[in-house]
Amino acid sequence: MSDVLRLGIAGLGVASTQILPPISTLPFIKVTAAADTRTDALAKFREAYKGETFTSVDAMCASPNVDAVYVATPNQLHARHVITAANHKKHVIVEKPMALSIEECEAMNQAAEKNRVNLLCGHTHSFDPPVRKIREIVKSGELGKLCMINTWNYNEFMYRPRMKHELATSRGVVLNQGPHHVDIVRLIGGGIVRSVRAMTGIWDKARAHEGSYACYLEFEDGTPATLIYSGYGFFDSAELFSWVGEGGQHRDPDTNLKVRRQLREVQSPEEEERLKEGMRFGGQREGEFSHVWSGERKQPFFGFTLVSCERGDIRQTPDGLLVYGENEKREITLPPGRRGREAEVEELYDAVVHGRPVFHDGRWGAATLEVCLAMLESAEQRKEIFLSHQVPSPE
Numbered sequence: 001m002s003d004v005l006r007l008g009i010a011g012l013g014v015a016s017t018q019i020l021p022p023i024s025t026l027p028f029i030k031v032t033a034a035a036d037t038r039t040d041a042l043a044k045f046r047e048a049y050k051g052e053t054f055t056s057v058d059a060m061c062a063s064p065n066v067d068a069v070y071v072a073t074p075n076q077l078h079a080r081h082v083i084t085a086a087n088h089k090k091h092v093i094v095e096k097p098m099a100l101s102i103e104e105c106e107a108m109n110q111a112a113e114k115n116r117v118n119l120l121c122g123h124t125h126s127f128d129p130p131v132r133k134i135r136e137i138v139k140s141g142e143l144g145k146l147c148m149i150n151t152w153n154y155n156e157f158m159y160r161p162r163m164k165h166e167l168a169t170s171r172g173v174v175l176n177q178g179p180h181h182v183d184i185v186r187l188i189g190g191g192i193v194r195s196v197r198a199m200t201g202i203w204d205k206a207r208a209h210e211g212s213y214a215c216y217l218e219f220e221d222g223t224p225a226t227l228i229y230s231g232y233g234f235f236d237s238a239e240l241f242s243w244v245g246e247g248g249q250h251r252d253p254d255t256n257l258k259v260r261r262q263l264r265e266v267q268s269p270e271e272e273e274r275l276k277e278g279m280r281f282g283g284q285r286e287g288e289f290s291h292v293w294s295g296e297r298k299q300p301f302f303g304f305t306l307v308s309c310e311r312g313d314i315r316q317t318p319d320g321l322l323v324y325g326e327n328e329k330r331e332i333t334l335p336p337g338r339r340g341r342e343a344e345v346e347e348l349y350d351a352v353v354h355g356r357p358v359f360h361d362g363r364w365g366a367a368t369l370e371v372c373l374a375m376l377e378s379a380e381q382r383k384e385i386f387l388s389h390q391v392p393s394p395e
């Protein structure tokens with residue numbers, strides 16, 4: 001293989017508008033193909049990227065011009081498309097959630113292992129430089145033992161335009177946003193969650209899927225963490241963070257109100273689907289919810305995370321971290337670094353070309369999904385759920 005990784009993208013939907021712009025400028029990546037069932041999107045892809053196009057993921061996986069496949073199709077197809085890619089000896093990045101059940105994750109991991117390809121569970125905020133730095137400080141022990149992790153994210157997730165069955169498949173915010181939250185907390189806390197107790201909330205009958213959760217979890221060493229999420233678009237946690245958005249872009253302080261207002265004007269599920277269609281690759285409103293942003297970029301921010309150790313607290317700032325110690329309050333400015341999708345494809349490139357290990361591999365992804373599924377089970381049964389597929393944080 002040459003020292004450029006040739007990538008085929010499966011699914012030219014909204015996610016692709018966040019994936020393609022940042023990765024297509026990287027010198028070690030060449031986007032060579034796309035697969036989608038929508039032929040107009042494929043035509044626009046040919047125009048923009050001059051790559052091969054296919055109306056099925058299977059056909060794209062057979063192309064000799066693709067080394068790795070980025071799976072950004074709907075959640076219920078992740079397992080099928082990852083397994084197909086692996087069986088064609090293609091390396092794979094899969095969007096969150098990795099899959100919809102632990103059994104699917106197991107089949108995906110077995111396919112990757114059998115075919116000796118790398119499987120990377122992508123789009124996670126544990127790639128973000130501030131989150132990695134928090135982990136580094138915690139692990140170094142300079143602030144003593146880790147004592148607790150608390151994280152809050154409030155935004156308008158539930159009112160973004162969706163396809164009809166989308167909120168049902170992702171169980172609202174739990175399987176869509178939960179993987180980000182859980183990944184951050186697991187990375188910082190060492191990875192191995194012992195048990196989960198959670199309650200989820202369905203507050204809006206017009207969008208009757210889980211729009212909130214309050215989750216308490218314990219790591220194997222007894223360290224507690226709380227994860228709080230509301231996608232109901234009232235309070236916005238970016239207000240606590242100088243209006244920096246998830247991708248480090250400026251977030252309009254009126255985002256919640258605007259997005260709720262936009263959806264109120266939509267008359268039917270079909271009209272909502274058309275709204276989403278316009279936001280996909282090549283659509284008239286392409287990139288509307290994208291984190292791609294050409295203005296000044298701060299560090300990415302997925303909610304307010306406060307990490308407490310015996311001798312100090314740590315939180316993110318727009319440019320890095322604040323460490324509240326016994327004798328001083330210290331700001332650590334971090335270089336922009338690779339983040340999000342750029343970091344993912346670099347991790348895969350390093351694994352494929354330089355033989356380095358993939359950190360966010362399929363076992364890590366399955367462990368994150370297990371926590372999210374446990375949130376749902378705990379909420380349904382109103383009891384603590386014990387876990388069995390956990391793996392430690394990468395070195």
Ligand SMILES: NC(=O)c1ccc[n+]([C@@H]2O[C@H](COP(=O)([O-])OP(=O)(O)OC[C@H]3O[C@@H](n4cnc5c(N)ncnc54)[C@H](O)[C@@H]3O)[C@@H](O)[C@H]2O)c1
Nearest residue numbers: 011012013014015035036037038072073074075095096097
């Ligand atoms: N929307 C976002 O902002 C966003 C952000 C990050 C991650 N994600 C994740 O990305 C994935 C896709 O989400 P989305 O919002 O882009 O959805 P979407 O519906 O906009 O995109 C899915 C794309 O896959 C195509 N597709 C469907 N079935 C296919 C098949 N059998 N073969 C080939 N292509 C097929 C669709 O035509 C569509 O273009 C989900 O797993 C989601 O969790 C979405």
